[in-house]
Each structure stands twice: as structure tokens, then as C-alpha cells.
Amino acid sequence: MEFTRRETLVxxxxxxxxxxxxxxxMASATDDLIAEFTGGADVADxxxxxxxxxxxxxxxxxxxxxxxEGAVSIMxxxxxxxxxxxxxxxxxxxxxxxxxxxxxxxxxxQDVIAxxxxxxxxxxxxxxxxxxxxxxxxx
Numbered sequence: 498m499e500f501t502r503r504e505t506l507v508x509x510x511x512x513x514x515x516x517x518x519x520x521x522x523m524a525s526a527t528d529d530l531i532a533e534f535t536g537g538a539d540v541a542d543x544x545x546x547x548x549x550x551x552x553x554x555x556x557x558x559x560x561x562x563x564x565x566e567g568a569v570s571i572m573x574x575x576x577x578x579x580x581x582x583x584x585x586x587x588x589x590x591x592x593x594x595x596x597x598x599x600x601x602x603x604x605x606x607q608d609v610i611a612x613x614x615x616x617x618x619x620x621x622x623x624x625x626x627x628x629x630x631x632x633x634x635x636x
Contacts, residue, residue: 527576531612534572535620540612544621545571546596547611556603556629564596565613565621571597577607603629 500508531540548562563571563586573583586597601609606628613621 527574527581527610530572530574530581531610531622534612534614538618538620540620540622542622544615545611545613545623547609547623547625549609549625549627551626552628552630553603554630556605558600559603559627559629560598560600561609562596562598563611563613563623564594565611565615566595567616568595568613568621569616570614571595572612573599573601574610574612575601575603575607576610578602578604583609603627605629 544565545568546562546564549559553559561573563573565571568588570585570587572585574581575583583601584597584599588595595613603609606626608624608626610622610624615621
């Protein structure tokens with residue numbers, strides 16, 4: 498496949514424009530969602546098990562599993578998606594375990610964040626970066 502000089506310049510400009518998109522805006526959106534979920538309370542960086550693949554060959558169906566011993570609710574966010582909230586799992590007193598499995602859609606390589614509300618009112622968080630590849634090329 499051959500490109501003209503003009504087409505190459507257009508592709509380069511488009512790539513630069515996408516790279517310049519404001520990632521801090523996405524980060525602040527997830528921070529706002531976490532603050533809303535926690536009511537502004539402190540969040541511990543341990544206590545939540547988040548199992549997600551390091552590399553996802555298909556961003557349309559990425560399997561994840563979340564769990565936290567003693568959690569009454571777990572919120573899952575995909576920080577790089579246009580709509581970061583993915584799911585919120587609520588566990589009642591008859592739940593056998595505070596664990597859930599699902600498949601999520603990821604737009605690009607990004608952080609998946611799980612925040613758990615514990616029965617004692619405290620909060621815990623775990624983050625995992627999932628690299629989304631096209632065609633499983635790992636690049």
C-alpha cells in the first residue's frame with residue numbers, strides 16, 4: 498500500500514491530535530465517580546482482588562473477576578472508556594461470597610479499577626492495567 502506525501506501528513510496530524518487528547522480529564526472523571534461512590538471517604542489500596550488479563554486480544558470481551566472479603570458493594574470502572582462506569586455489584590447477607598465475574602468492553606489499553614465498600618463502612622481499591630491489542634499482536 499502506498500501513500501502520497503499529503504496522505505502521510507494527514508495521517509501524522511490525525512495521530513498527533515489523538516495523542517494530545519486530555520487524559521487527565523478522564524482521570525478526574527474516574528476520581529469524581531470514586532468520590533461519589535465513597536462519599537469522599539479514604540480508600541485503602543489493598544483488600545480487593547481484581548483478576549483481569551494483562552493483554553486482551555479482543556477489547557470487546559475482556560473477562561474480569563472482582564472480589565473482596567466482607568464487601569457489600571463493588572464498583573468497577575474502565576478509566577479510558579467514554580463512559581467509565583462498567584458495573585456495580587451489590588451483595589446481600591445471603592450471598593455466599595462477595596465475588597463476581599463478567600466480561601467488559603474496553604475501548605483501548607487502560608486501567609480497570611475496582612472499589613469495594615466493606616460491611617464496616619470502609620473502602621478498598623485495586624487497579625490493573627489491561628493492554629488491548631488488535632488481532633492479538635501484542636504491539
